[in-house]
Amino acid sequence: MRFFSNIRRIIGTWAAYHQKTTLLILTVFALYSYFHFGLEVGSWMLTAWRIFAIALLLLLLFSPLEPKDTYLVETKETPQPEIADKPENEKDVDIIRELSEEYYLKTKRDTVKDYKLFLSKILSIVKRTFAAHSAVIYLRDQGTSLLRQMCIVSDEEHVMEDKQYMQDEYIFKEIFERNSSFLSNEAEEIKSLLPYYPESVNILSLLAAPVYINDEISGVLIVDGLEYNTFSGDDIHFIETYGGIIAETIVNYNNLLEFENSTRLFSFFYEVSRGLNSNLKFEEILDLLLSVMQNIIHYDRLTISAYETGSDQAKIIRIVGQVDDFPEGTVFPLDEGLTGWIIRKRKPILIYDLEKDDHFIPRYTSKEKINYNLRSFLGAPISYHDICFGAVTVENYKPDSYQEHHKKLLVMLANNFGVALERSHALQELEQHATTDGLTKLHNYRMFMQRIYEEIERAVRYNSNFTLLMLDIDHFKRVNDQYGHLAGDKILTQIAASIKNNTRNVDFACRYGGEEFAVILVETGLEKALLTAERIRKNIEHLDSNFKGNTIHVTVSIGAVEFPNSSKDVESLILEADKALYRAKSEGRNRIVAYKEKSETII
Structure with missing residues (x-):
């Protein structure tokens, strides 16, 4: 037979x-x-x-x-050479080699689709060569013990497709334990080894070979037959040769896929870099980071944590996905969990499966609840040179979801955002120097002029109002002359703090120049504004400024004007506030004068 x-x-x-x-x-x-x-x-x-x-x-x-073209892929440019004077199995080997070379050199392709189609063609030739009932290829997921069915070519109508198995079960156990090919013509033994048939199929002959990549078993090639002794020991060499060709194809595919991914990621990172070089603010950078992460790494939870400079703790500032007991704003120490370790050591971490460890590894603090739902963990520091801004971490419900190439990708991404944050921080400092008074830390005159134009435009557009206060320290020259400019500087900083403490966050306070200050009370009418002005005046009046054993007391005069009034522009509005301030000075100081058209009201 x-x-x-x-x-x-x-x-x-x-x-x-x-x-x-x-x-x-x-x-x-x-x-x-x-x-x-x-x-x-x-x-x-x-x-x-x-x-x-x-x-x-x-x-x-x-x-x-x-006909030859049923299993030879011919091109018009390169006709297939005739293969003669070779045994039948070696001819098929040469055919597959040519297919492999052509597949690798093709430039226009749907990579994944063509890859599976190519594997199907190889298995068709393998099946025909061995007169087999079925030919199947299983490949092992990188870094795991899981084998996934990539392709099956069979005469059987009902086969189990797209299944995955562990390497310690079925025929895979025999291959991995032997580290060599396997041949059997025992029906009962075969029945327990093949996972892809229903029980009704009676397979009488089985031949399987390991597929080696980098000297490791990365897959298993299987053929089976319905007749006894369909395969013999002489066929082992040939199926191992086919396994080698499939390994070459897989390597070529992985190289091609890596090239395509690298090209795509290079283009992607180029676009990201352009975005990061657009002088983004801190919150805008975080939004961009979240948007990028959604496109390149699958996760069930993503967390961005910020290091609190000069401390031994960090804070969660963004979280997407499962929250648990650690919402945004949670502060955690750097010496307990995985995220703290990333920030402290400025190194990435990749954990394939958190459940495999003997004890639970906390993400943030040793007090957190045990959570084995999220199995895979990957994190990288967001840093620039020796400065660490924080960390970005991703987690997945499935184990082994992240591999070394994911870690490299996340590190690259985190480094890009570290550069962006450093740039943003530097620009923020420059902007702060340009818009902030160095002594009092209030806004400066330049920022005041920009803001008052904006408030007038807003008030006109939305039919709202605001009140401008102009403050001047009474007899400030005497303080400088009697106690020196350092004493004067101390008083200026105290008055600035008093103004800040007695106004809202939405209001705007600045050092207008010398010993003068200006305050814009947003969406506030004159009546309420005068109450705020009085609170500021009284607070300053009761300030005790101690300097070299001397206690210094000062007072302020305040002019107030509401917009809209007769003023139609910035210059006339400031002039009216100055008139009210001058009236307060001339009437005895330490008082408030509200400007009204053709009159000033003294309070």
Whole structure:
């Protein structure tokens, strides 16, 4: 049975490559069958010849005479060379090598789709070569013990597709323990080894080989048959050769995929870098980071934590996904959890499966509840040179979700955002120097002029109002002359703090110049504004400024004007506030004067 199967297979393969020759042989045999060509009619030689011719004709007719292009991928530019004078199995090996080279050199492709289609073509040739009932390839996920069915070619109508198994079960256990090929012609043994058939299928022969990549078993190639001894020990060499070719294909595919991913990521990072170089503010950088992370790394929870400079703790400032007991704003120490370690050491962490550890590893603090729902953990510091701004971490419900290439990607991304944050911080400092008074830390005159134009525009657009206060320290020159400029500076900072403490966050306070201050009370009418002004005046009046054993008391005069009034522009509004302030000075100081059209009201 085995002998005739091999003869039929050899003749069929030869006929597929030499169709014209085969046709000629068939014709000659037909002629010899009907014409005796000198042989004596009725002789035993003629009878034997005809029996031989009929037998050979039947073998040729029922052999799988298929055209070459059913399993050869030909291109118009590069015709397939004829392969001759080789055993049948070696011919198929050469065919697959050519397919592999062509696949790798193609430039226009759907990578994943073409990869699976190519594996299907290889398995079709493997199945035909071994006269198998099915041919299957399983590949192991990188860094795991999980094998995933990549492709199956079978004559069986009902097979289990797209399944995955552990390497310590079924036929995979035999391959990984032996670290070599496996052959069996025992029906009962085979039945317990094959995972892809229903129980009704009776497989009588099995041959499997490991697929090695970088000297490690990365997959298993399997063929099976419905007849006893479909495979023999001689077939082991050939299936291992096919396994090697599949390994080459996988490596080529991974290289191609890595190249495509690198190209895509380079383009992506270029766009991100352009965005990061756009002088973004801190919150805008965080928003961009979240947007980027959604596109390149799958996660069930993402956390961004910020290091509190000069302390031993950090704070969660953004969280997406499962919150648990650690919402945004949670402060945690740097010496307990994984995130603190990332910030403290300024190094990334990759944990394939948190559940595999003997004890629970906290994310933030040793007091947090045990949570094994999130299995995979990956984190990287957001840093620039020796400065660490915080950390970004991602977690996934599935174990082994993140690998080394994910870690490299996250580190690259975090470094980019570290540069952006440093740039933002530097720009913020420059802006602060340009808009803040160095002594009092209030806004400066430049910022005041910008803000008052904005408030007038807003009041006109929304039909609202605001009140402007102008303050001047009474007899401030005497303080500088009697106690020195350092004493004067101390008083200026105290008055600035008093103004800040007695106004709202939405209000605007600035050092207008010298010993003068200005306050914009947003969406506040004159009546309420005068109450605020009085609170400021009284607070300053009761300030005790101690300087070198001396207690210094000062007072302020305040002019107030509401917008809208008769003023239509910034210059006239400031002039009216100055008029009210001058009136307060001339009327005895330490008082408030509210400007009204054609009159000033003294309080």
